[in-house]
Amino acid sequence: MVLNAGDFRLDHTLESGQVFHWQKLGDAAYAGMIGPWPVLVWQERRRLLAQSPAPREQVRRYFALDHKPAEIHATLPDDEFLRPAIAFCGNLRILRQPHWECLAAFITSSMKQVAHISGINGALRRRYGQPREFAQRTFHTFPEPAVLAEAAEGDLREHCRLGWRAPTLKATAEVIARKKFRLASLRKKSYDDAHKALLKLPGVGPKVANCVLLFAYERLDAFPIDVWIERVLRETYFRDNPDASTAELRQFAHTYFGPNAGYAQQYLFHYWRSKKAEE
DNA sequence: TTCCAGGCCCATG
């Protein structure tokens, strides 16, 4: 299928640390899954090409091709720190990921480098997910909550290298599987209520909750603050205020960046990490 | 070898 993508950039979108299971094939093609559907996807100028049994509208929705960068940028401040980040990757999109797999992925993300998170995600899929053959390749779905709820903690540690994240991932999978917590119900809640609800899940703190709201629920005002973003904020906007608390950083981010703060966060995150990698 | 990674949890003040 061929999708009109405008100035969309597939590589920045898939390699900016918001999703962890897409594999790069050769030059510019990626293999991954959109929910239950295997997908091969690549880009030719302003067109996104995909080979997949997925309905076209699902692909469009996942990649958020309906988001309009120009309109988003217009809501963001124009300053010396954000400007180069937007120039670098202002054409990435914040995905609409399936709720559970995004939540589970970020539970496994704490104190892990992006490459490690990808490794863990692949291991979880291969060991517990369902294989799907497509285009001479084997894809794996992300395992359902009930499957991870039944997994042995030792097995999660040994085969997926989860360490101390194993019990929290399993515990949250159990809560979801037993329907003590409905991920779909978060959609109609306010940002504050949804964030507060997520904090009740094992392994979910303020940062993971914000990642889930941003990358799975399209709450574009969510502003996850991880070690990178905290460092960036302190080296830029807070350069003259070294004793600012993390609460002040959080307050600043929401008021300064506004309703699309999540996009600003993702531009800053990806730009600074890419810049650092070049050094 | 030592340091650090898209943090969370729990025990203290």
Next chain:
DNA sequence: CATGGGCATGGA
């Protein structure tokens, strides 16, 4: 409420 230590694992 805010602060601090501990926590597995693996790559640089």
